[in-house]
Amino acid sequence: MLTRRLFLGGVAAAVFASAAQAQDMPVYFDTDGAAMGGYDAVSYFNGDGPVRGKPQYSVMWKGVEWHFSSAENRDRFESNPRAFAPQFGGYCAYAMAQGELISTDPTLWQVVDGRLYLTHSPEIEEMWSSDRAGFIRKAEEYWPVVLYHQ
Template identity: 70%
Template sequence: MPIRQTLFGAIAALTLVSAAHAQDMPVYFESDGAVMAGFDPVSYFQGNAPVRGMPEYAVIWKGAEWHFASAENRDLFESNPRAYAPQFGGYCAYAMAQGLLKSTDPMLWDMVDGRLYLTHSPEVEKVWRGDRAEFIEMAEENWPVILYHD
């Protein structure tokens, strides 16, 4: 078999595997099953402070329960969940940059280039804000490795 065909086949296989894995990424949620401690992810994009969602406006996405403050926010999320969901499945963005999965505090958040990032503690948030671009780059490299490490 020509090397070129083998190379294209390998690239196609990796692309399919990556796409399949990307659809099954885990999401950090509390013991009650609510992502972001029940805060409405859409609210982070709408104002200055996050708003707590209500169970009556909940949806299940990625195997977890997402709460919303209104039917309108729920519908916005359902129309494009990846636009509103926090990066790295809601795990701490700084910890992900270090190669770790760590819980988050939904009140410790940052918006970078229209994407929502959560952090674990006020101390971690301070470090995160010191070099967000570098930490985002590192976290994006670590995210698939951490998720699929055996």
């Protein structure tokens, strides 16, 4: 009985330690001090493609600074960030389907079923495009667990 209690106590301590560590870890990939390399996440949904944001129109969300090209886009993001933020923390959607965290190029993107996905390179973008639905399903199995095992 004592062995079982020690074992369960150790498991509980490990779980709580992982949870505490996870809370400190930013979920969204950033470069140059901003999510998505400073690109405006809302701009991908406006029909014009990605537009670089400006620091004066910024907001902190999920431990990362997000830049926007206008106060209007910033306000739209703040009203529903999950509608505009890229899937899988802004990490490469194709790599996530392989269980890996890889940086992205914010100019390589696709909106699928109203969700923004970023990829790493033109070659990866082409591979990802060959079976987006399949890769999204695989990536969803790894996300967000992969963050805590890197």
